[in-house]
Amino acid sequence: MRISAPIVESLDSILPDEPLLMMGAGPVPIPAKVAAANGIVINHLGETMSRIIEQVKAMSRYVFQTESSHILGVAGPGSAAMEMAVANLVAPGDNVLSVCNGFFSTRLSEMSERVEGNVTRFVIEEGKAADPLLVEQAIAKYSPKVLTIVQGETSNTVCNNALPEICRAAKAAGCLVIVDAVCTLSTMPLYMDEWGVDAVITGGQKGLSCIPGVSLVAFSEHAWDKITSRQDTLRHWCLDAKLADKFWYQSSYHYTAPVSGIMAIHEALRLVCEETLPGRFDRHLRCSLALQAGIEGLGLSLYADKASRLNSVVGIHVPKGIDQKTILARISNDFKVEISGSFGLDIVRIGQMGEQCRVHNIFRTIHALGSTIQGLDGEANLPRGVAMLEKALQEYQPQFV
Amino acid sequence: MRISAPIVESLDSILPDEPLLMMGAGPVPIPAKVAAANGIVINHLGETMSRIIEQVKAMSRYVFQTESSHILGVAGPGSAAMEMAVANLVAPGDNVLSVCNGFFSTRLSEMSERVEGNVTRFVIEEGKAADPLLVEQAIAKYSPKVLTIVQGETSNTVCNNALPEICRAAKAAGCLVIVDAVCTLSTMPLYMDEWGVDAVITGGQKGLSCIPGVSLVAFSEHAWDKITSRQDTLRHWCLDAKLADKFWYQSSYHYTAPVSGIMAIHEALRLVCEETLPGRFDRHLRCSLALQAGIEGLGLSLYADKASRLNSVVGIHVPKGIDQKTILARISNDFKVEISGSFGLDIVRIGQMGEQCRVHNIFRTIHALGSTIQGLDGEANLPRGVAMLEKALQEYQPQFV
Numbered sequence: 001m002r003i004s005a006p007i008v009e010s011l012d013s014i015l016p017d018e019p020l021l022m023m024g025a026g027p028v029p030i031p032a033k034v035a036a037a038n039g040i041v042i043n044h045l046g047e048t049m050s051r052i053i054e055q056v057k058a059m060s061r062y063v064f065q066t067e068s069s070h071i072l073g074v075a076g077p078g079s080a081a082m083e084m085a086v087a088n089l090v091a092p093g094d095n096v097l098s099v100c101n102g103f104f105s106t107r108l109s110e111m112s113e114r115v116e117g118n119v120t121r122f123v124i125e126e127g128k129a130a131d132p133l134l135v136e137q138a139i140a141k142y143s144p145k146v147l148t149i150v151q152g153e154t155s156n157t158v159c160n161n162a163l164p165e166i167c168r169a170a171k172a173a174g175c176l177v178i179v180d181a182v183c184t185l186s187t188m189p190l191y192m193d194e195w196g197v198d199a200v201i202t203g204g205q206k207g208l209s210c211i212p213g214v215s216l217v218a219f220s221e222h223a224w225d226k227i228t229s230r231q232d233t234l235r236h237w238c239l240d241a242k243l244a245d246k247f248w249y250q251s252s253y254h255y256t257a258p259v260s261g262i263m264a265i266h267e268a269l270r271l272v273c274e275e276t277l278p279g280r281f282d283r284h285l286r287c288s289l290a291l292q293a294g295i296e297g298l299g300l301s302l303y304a305d306k307a308s309r310l311n312s313v314v315g316i317h318v319p320k321g322i323d324q325k326t327i328l329a330r331i332s333n334d335f336k337v338e339i340s341g342s343f344g345l346d347i348v349r350i351g352q353m354g355e356q357c358r359v360h361n362i363f364r365t366i367h368a369l370g371s372t373i374q375g376l377d378g379e380a381n382l383p384r385g386v387a388m389l390e391k392a393l394q395e396y397q398p399q400f401v
Numbered sequence: 402m403r404i405s406a407p408i409v410e411s412l413d414s415i416l417p418d419e420p421l422l423m424m425g426a427g428p429v430p431i432p433a434k435v436a437a438a439n440g441i442v443i444n445h446l447g448e449t450m451s452r453i454i455e456q457v458k459a460m461s462r463y464v465f466q467t468e469s470s471h472i473l474g475v476a477g478p479g480s481a482a483m484e485m486a487v488a489n490l491v492a493p494g495d496n497v498l499s500v501c502n503g504f505f506s507t508r509l510s511e512m513s514e515r516v517e518g519n520v521t522r523f524v525i526e527e528g529k530a531a532d533p534l535l536v537e538q539a540i541a542k543y544s545p546k547v548l549t550i551v552q553g554e555t556s557n558t559v560c561n562n563a564l565p566e567i568c569r570a571a572k573a574a575g576c577l578v579i580v581d582a583v584c585t586l587s588t589m590p591l592y593m594d595e596w597g598v599d600a601v602i603t604g605g606q607k608g609l610s611c612i613p614g615v616s617l618v619a620f621s622e623h624a625w626d627k628i629t630s631r632q633d634t635l636r637h638w639c640l641d642a643k644l645a646d647k648f649w650y651q652s653s654y655h656y657t658a659p660v661s662g663i664m665a666i667h668e669a670l671r672l673v674c675e676e677t678l679p680g681r682f683d684r685h686l687r688c689s690l691a692l693q694a695g696i697e698g699l700g701l702s703l704y705a706d707k708a709s710r711l712n713s714v715v716g717i718h719v720p721k722g723i724d725q726k727t728i729l730a731r732i733s734n735d736f737k738v739e740i741s742g743s744f745g746l747d748i749v750r751i752g753q754m755g756e757q758c759r760v761h762n763i764f765r766t767i768h769a770l771g772s773t774i775q776g777l778d779g780e781a782n783l784p785r786g787v788a789m790l791e792k793a794l795q796e797y798q799p800q801f802v
Binding site: 002011016020022024026027029030035036038040042044046052055058066067075076077080110113115194211214233234238258259260263266267276338 | 404405407410411417420429436437442444452453456460462463468476477478481488508512517592606612614635639656659660661662664668677678
């Protein structure tokens with residue numbers, strides 16, 4: 001018996017006429033140039049693609065702040081870039097210290113276990129950043145060959161501000177450091193070479209304001225030495241860095257590259273270079289601080305302490321007596337603004353990554369959030385929220401340019 | 402020292418004003434609807450995405466010709482879908498019989514070895530299809546738990562026509578069959594349930610005429626039983642089918658789905674459903690046979706025997722005294738038509754997949770190929786080539802509708 005074709009609705013009828021403004025924890029809105037580039041397909045090999053790849057690598061070196069010649073694109077989600085870093089740097093039996101601040105940092109530890117690392121989880125108190133002294137003690141105790149850590153833990157909006165000190169301690173102990181910068185890269189400082197990071201991972205759909213599904217990973221020379229000196233064969237084929245190097249540095253073939261996604265990431269990186277990193281860091285910090293001031297102006301409270309607060313994604317305690325899921329449903333239905341819940345915590349999250357981080361988007365979001373809470377019989381002082389947002393915008397002093 | 406931003410050329414200045422017509426072994430041109438859909442980013446979770454995913458699965462069941470409720474999307478190339486099938490179905494120590502007709506079928510055997518399968522390669526004479534009786538004997542000899550095979554070997558244009566008989570022999574011996582249908586799905590018959598295939602793999606950028614970077618894999622109930630009954634933990638995290646099932650069947654989270662790519666594949670599948678499989682099989686067969694007639698009309702000879710010739714990608718012996726690379730360079734420079742070389746063989750390859758397979762594209766390609774050969778002082782009878790192409794188009798009798 002043959003299977004018949006189903007009757008399907010057109011995408012147009014499924015997608016809402018007025019698109020939702022994506023102010024959640026990602027994906028984020030993409031610039032028009034990125035969307036247009038993502039519609040282009042050319043040959044995955046040959047001279048034209050080589051020129052584009054060269055530029056993607058050159059721009060990546062700027063965005064990652066590294067001279068490394070081991071930056072690889074990954075046809076896959078940010079999680080595939082995480083898995084690529086782990087699978088290539090964690091050899092079976094290696095001691096791994098995983099700094100676990102939440103959902104995504106724990107994913108790094110799980111991936112490390114799957115490739116037979118001997119993993120110790122260094123679990124941080126919920127809502128806090130890693131203390132560099134305690135991490136240093138753990139490094140001394142467990143002698144890890146690899147340390148995994150997130151710069152920003154998207155799941156609960158905690159930022160590991162002490163990343164430079166932690167990298168320094170690891171380096172002193174001869175330990176490689178893998179940093180997940182999926183939501184942070186290009187939104188706040190990360191100086192790969194200066195800080196001595198050995199692998200930095202990023203996805204497309206967060207800080208870079210690109211599409212989900214094409215990611216980047218940068219390896220240091222030290223990391224690359226370990227990769228090339230490994231004698232065992234990786235279980236992974238697509239994520240084998242030595243195979244990927246054929247495409248990214250030897251104009252040769254690994255698998256068919258995600259051509260349109262590479263075009264999109266080319267444009268996303270170009271926009272970062274044009275804005276400059278300092279300009280971008282200031283835009284993100286200004287908008288995020290203003291958003292935070294606006295939220296506090298409404299009378300709501302932020303989840304993470306100021307000292308360990310991630311600016312790329314802002315977490316807000318759900319007001320007592322109101323249901324988190326109801327807030328999310330109402331804000332998208334009534335105001336066409338989409339924000340996120342979390343993984344088990346009673347918070348809602350607002351993203352401030354890439355195109356999310358624009359003044360008009362923050363005003364719209366504060367208004368939508370305040371009105372939603374009011375509509376649910378909660379208290380939200382909208383005039384004060386908007387005023388504090390505006391005041392923070394005006395008073396911001398550039399720190400990076 | 403900080404790294405400065407590089408000076409980059411704009412994509413517009415790198416991409417040629419007149420795009421090359423992609424008539425190689427993939428990627429292939431994409432329909433306008435697919436390109437437009439690939440520019441859309443929405444939330445990767447939630448009701449809108451769920452409706453789109455339901456339609457992608459329903460349309461996939463038609464295109465794969467299966468009632469299976471284990472069709473998964475993969476954020477990655479066709480090779481990632483291959484690796485997903487292998488990693489989930491080949492347990493360490495399993496006997497695997499890999500039918501090797503060339504480059505891509507051998508890749509399946511390499512992936513099987515990496516996940517610790519006990520692999521026997523059944524190597525087919527260059528240019529020939531697998532003989533079902535010999536495969537049956539090999540199954541009896543090696544008692545494999547898994548057999549890997551390609552429907553069409555893109556690298557050398559050989560088609561394993563006896564796939565139904567081979568699947569039947571494997572099934573009788575209790576062996577799971579993994580079929581790579583990256584270049585063939587929707588271009589020629591493949592009836593997953595009827596033939597008893599346990600895993601079918603396809604990529605975006607070939608038969609489906611979609612973007613490279615988002616792929617599909619369909620598992621049979623029998624295959625799924627093996628996946629769910631495995632007690633060991635896969636080394637692979639992104640390609641773990643049990644984790645992917647959370648997103649594709651449980652409206653839950655695995656990794657951030659490649660939203661725009663899923664939109665694109667939705668449209669690519671919708672166009673297949675609209676054209677119908679029989680209509681599409683006939684379009685492909687008619688165009689490919691006409692192309693083959695045109696090539697022979699030019700006076701060139703085809704690589705694969707008629708009995709084992711893949712219609713999706715046509716291989717042509719390079720005429721004596723002419724250099725393969727020179728043909729490829731000239732045809733793209735002078736005629737803006739891109740065709741492929743091969744992996745070590747002295748052939749050029751012309752694709753007939755999806756949008757490549759249109760009458761106007763074949764005429765343009767035959768003209769470009771014949772003129773290129775003439776320009777290189779080779780012999781090519783263009784009037785006869787074009788006449789035979791036209792004759793074959795006119796005389797084609799639909800076989801599927």
